[in-house]
Amino acid sequence: MLSERSRPVIEATLPVVAQNVEQIADRFYARLFAAHPELLDGTFNRGNQAQGTQQVALAGSVAVFATTLLRTPEQLPEQLLVRTAHKHASLGVSPAQYDVVHEHLFAAIGEVLGEAVTPRVAAAWDEVYWLMAHALIHTERGLYSARGVRPDTVWRPWRVVAKRAETEDVTTFVVERADDRLVQASLPGQYVSVRVTMPDGVRQPRQYSLTRADDGRHRQFSVRRVHGGGQPDGEVSTLLCERVRVGDELELSVPFGDVVLDDSGRPVVLVSAGTGIAPMAGMLSHLAAAGSHLPVTLLHADTAEASFALREQVLADLAALPGSRAHLWFEDGATPSALAGAPRVAGVHAGLLDLDALGEDGPPAGALHYLCGPVPFMRAVRGALLERGVPARDVRYEVFGPDLWAADLAGEPAPGSAAPVG
Numbered sequence: 001m002l003s004e005r006s007r008p009v010i011e012a013t014l015p016v017v018a019q020n021v022e023q024i025a026d027r028f029y030a031r032l033f034a035a036h037p038e039l040l041d042g043t044f045n046r047g048n049q050a051q052g053t054q055q056v057a058l059a060g061s062v063a064v065f066a067t068t069l070l071r072t073p074e075q076l077p078e079q080l081l082v083r084t085a086h087k088h089a090s091l092g093v094s095p096a097q098y099d100v101v102h103e104h105l106f107a108a109i110g111e112v113l114g115e116a117v118t119p120r121v122a123a124a125w126d127e128v129y130w131l132m133a134h135a136l137i138h139t140e141r142g143l144y145s146a147r148g149v150r151p152d153t154v155w156r157p158w159r160v161v162a163k164r165a166e167t168e169d170v171t172t173f174v175v176e177r178a179d180d181r182l183v184q185a186s187l188p189g190q191y192v193s194v195r196v197t198m199p200d201g202v203r204q205p206r207q208y209s210l211t212r213a214d215d216g217r218h219r220q221f222s223v224r225r226v227h228g229g230g231q232p233d234g235e236v237s238t239l240l241c242e243r244v245r246v247g248d249e250l251e252l253s254v255p256f257g258d259v260v261l262d263d264s265g266r267p268v269v270l271v272s273a274g275t276g277i278a279p280m281a282g283m284l285s286h287l288a289a290a291g292s293h294l295p296v297t298l299l300h301a302d303t304a305e306a307s308f309a310l311r312e313q314v315l316a317d318l319a320a321l322p323g324s325r326a327h328l329w330f331e332d333g334a335t336p337s338a339l340a341g342a343p344r345v346a347g348v349h350a351g352l353l354d355l356d357a358l359g360e361d362g363p364p365a366g367a368l369h370y371l372c373g374p375v376p377f378m379r380a381v382r383g384a385l386l387e388r389g390v391p392a393r394d395v396r397y398e399v400f401g402p403d404l405w406a407a408d409l410a411g412e413p414a415p416g417s418a419a420p421v422g
């Protein structure tokens with residue numbers, strides 16, 4: 001809890017910190033990487049750095065955290081902390097690194113805000129930093145210990161045993177463990193960090209959702225090759241899709257991720273667009289493997305039937321789930337679709353996903369909703385669900401990048417705060 005001494009100082013200085021936080025984040029990363037270049041080799045994602053998204057995520061998290069502390073001093077922003085802790089753990093972040101980050105963050109604050117940072121102001125923000133750091137360190141320690149790993153043992157070697165083109169842009173990889181250590185079971189919806197060595201010798205990690213239930217030896221993930229469209233092409237997705245071959249070794253972290261299927265027996269609604277199908281395919285695969293009879297609704301939108309990745313696996317799993325049904329939307333409007341006759345496919349629609357099109361066949365009452373896709377898509381779906389009376393805590397979402405949405409939602413009840421921590 002924030003002390004009474006620091007509270008008025010944070011209240012008074014939050015606006016100026018918030019105004020300058022992106023500049024602070026820029027200076028912070030410049031200092032951090034100058035002092036610790038090894039962090040750019042295998043820990044930080046240089047694509048997010050180039051786009052500036054990680055700077056915004058870090059800055060947003062500090063503002064959200066300080067705002068939450070002022071509004072509800074006894075409560076921490078649970079969803080943000082848990083998501084960040086999972087991401088940190090999937091990259092092997094260690095408690096000692098919090099001192100390093102502290103040093104460079106506070107130097108950057110001093111550099112940007114100058115004399116405004118009196119000893120009293122510095123002490124109050126120090127308190128905010130360590131409240132957040134201790135909460136993260138504590139959660140990360142729990143995540144590591146639940147998996148029997150340490151920060152330096154989250155990475156394991158895996159060999160590619162199958163590589164399959166799903167669509168023009170999406171490739172599925174099946175990897176088999178390349179050491180004899182126990183394979184940690186994943187929870188439905190989780191991801192792994194995959195680390196590869198780039199042509200310039202620098203290792204780069206990226207997260208990929210697991211798209212099939214575990215069998216104890218293999219993992220499966222599916223990668224969309226990112227086209228730059230004027231900017232550089234996505235470096236890791238391009239390397240994986242174009243260069244990596246069957247027989248090659250990759251480093252994978254043990255599985256992490258807090259957006260996991262709740263096993264409380266409530267109906268499940270999965271809403272995805274494009275590559276957002278990846279964690280949904282993982283969840284459906286787990287449900288099918290468990291012989292689930294739960295009511296499961298899949299609502300998936302894609303550009304065209306041909307770009308619907310993992311469709312054969314998804315349709316086979318739906319067919320095996322007696323309580324399931326799916327509605328599909330294809331933007332190109334090409335109908336009739338061969339998928340219309342597939343078992344459990346209740347509707348194939350033209351255009352963008354539209355809950356109104358479902359009429360009586362809409363998501364069942366009391367369901368838990370899982371969203372994955374571009375943020376504007378998830379924002380629209382979440383809004384439509386809330387309008388229909390779905391409680392915010394029953395809507396969980398996965399963002400395929402630093403979560404820049406969390407800050408916008410900070411004023412609302414955290415979506416999914418009722419869900420279990422993986």
Ligand SMILES: Cc1cc2nc3c(=O)[nH]c(=O)nc-3n(C[C@H](O)[C@H](O)[C@H](O)COP(=O)(O)OP(=O)(O)OC[C@H]3O[C@@H](n4cnc5c(N)ncnc54)[C@H](O)[C@@H]3O)c2cc1C
Binds near residue numbers: 223227257275
């Ligand atoms: C929890 C989670 C789960 C995920 N699951 C999946 C999944 O199942 N499948 C999947 O395909 N992806 C998934 N992702 C996304 C994945 O981790 C990568 O972000 C994605 O593959 C892109 O990585 P990349 O290295 O190819 O692109 P990067 O090289 O990181 O580039 C990303 C973007 O930045 C732009 N960029 C790069 N350099 C610059 C520059 N200098 N200036 C301006 N822009 C620049 C690129 O054009 C591109 O648009 C997931 C992400 C998360 C966080």
Ligand code: HEM
Binds near residue numbers: 401
């Ligand atoms: C209190 C201190 C810290 C805060 C508030 C913080 C906050 C965050 C946030 C909000 C994200 C983005 C999560 C998302 O994907 O949505 C993130 C990612 C990350 N953090 Fe931290 N973090 C802290 C400490 C650290 C430390 C000590 C390290 C170790 C070097 C670290 C390394 C990383 C890395 C590597 C990522 C992923 C970057 C990327 O993929 O672009 N963080 N952190």
